[in-house]
Amino acid sequence: MHNFIKIQDKNLFLLNIELLGLDEAQLWIGPNPNGPTDNDDQRVLQERAKEEKNKNKPGHRISGIEAVNLTKSKNFSGWFEIDTTSWQAGIYRFNIHSKPYIQAPNGTELRTIRDGQYSWPNFSDKFLLSLPDEQKQFLYLEKNRAGFCIRVEITKEREVKPAGDGLEWIDKWPEIKKEIETHYKEKTEFTEKRNKIIT
Numbered sequence: 001m002h003n004f005i006k007i008q009d010k011n012l013f014l015l016n017i018e019l020l021g022l023d024e025a026q027l028w029i030g031p032n033p034n035g036p037t038d039n040d041d042q043r044v045l046q047e048r049a050k051e052e053k054n055k056n057k058p059g060h061r062i063s064g065i066e067a068v069n070l071t072k073s074k075n076f077s078g079w080f081e082i083d084t085t086s087w088q089a090g091i092y093r094f095n096i097h098s099k100p101y102i103q104a105p106n107g108t109e110l111r112t113i114r115d116g117q118y119s120w121p122n123f124s125d126k127f128l129l130s131l132p133d134e135q136k137q138f139l140y141l142e143k144n145r146a147g148f149c150i151r152v153e154i155t156k157e158r159e160v161k162p163a164g165d166g167l168e169w170i171d172k173w174p175e176i177k178k179e180i181e182t183h184y185k186e187k188t189e190f191t192e193k194r195n196k197i198i199t
Contacts, residue, residue: 002131004121005138005150006079010158014079015096015150017072019121021105022098025080026118027068029094070096084154091163093140093151096121112191123148125177128170139166145176 006014017023073081080096097118098104107119128139128148140151140163148170153163169176 003135004131005135007160008076008081010160011083011085013082013084013152013160014073014076015070015082017078017080018106019096020098020107020119022102022107023072024099025070025096025104026099027070027080027082027094027096029068029092069099084158084160087154089154089156089158091151091153093149095149112188112195120147125174128166128173131166131170133167134162136164136166136170137162138164139170140164141166141169141176146180 004016004019006016008014015027017025019025068082070080070082073079075081097115097120098107100117101110102119103110104119106122108122110116110119123139128136131139138150138152139148141147142149148164148166151162151164153161155161
């Protein structure tokens with residue numbers, strides 16, 4: 001799979017279903033173009049709990065994240081279809097993942113830490129390094145360096161354009177990945193120890 005995203009037309013882009021290997025998925029649209037500024041799992045969990053408690057009160061939405069359900073397109077075989085007609089002009093960062101507690105054939109393993117109930121695209125070294133430059137431009141290294149999200153710009157003319165920085169970071173990904181694996185190993189060990197204490 002050399003093309004994971006395709007600009008089909010104005011107000012329309014496609015995502016390859018082989019990212020997860022599922023006919024259904026979810027798209028999370030982030031609250032700002034720069035991504036999260038830290039990787040404090042407990043802080044985020046607390047904010048989400050607070051948001052859930054106050055979800056019916058105006059002005060209490062903290063994360064700003066919107067989940068969009070995706071199903072395999074009937075018009076474009078092998079792709080998810082994303083209509084951006086209702087999106088305002090601007091820059092959007094987003095991630096695609098499985099529905100809760102569904103293990104995707106081509107996705108990451110479900111984990112016990114934050115967002116672990118989802119299976120995310122497994123952007124392997126081989127996959128990332130083999131991407132053509134026009135595809136790398138759609139990937140954006142998260143500020144917490146936990147991985148890549150997809151980032152696009154919707155212009156005032158309703159065109160969808162790449163807005164990532166993959167050309168800068170993808171070649172360095174194998175080294176960054178080692179740091180990430182160490183981080184998640186430490187997080188998992190901490191979570192397991194904490195759960196044992198609680199139980």
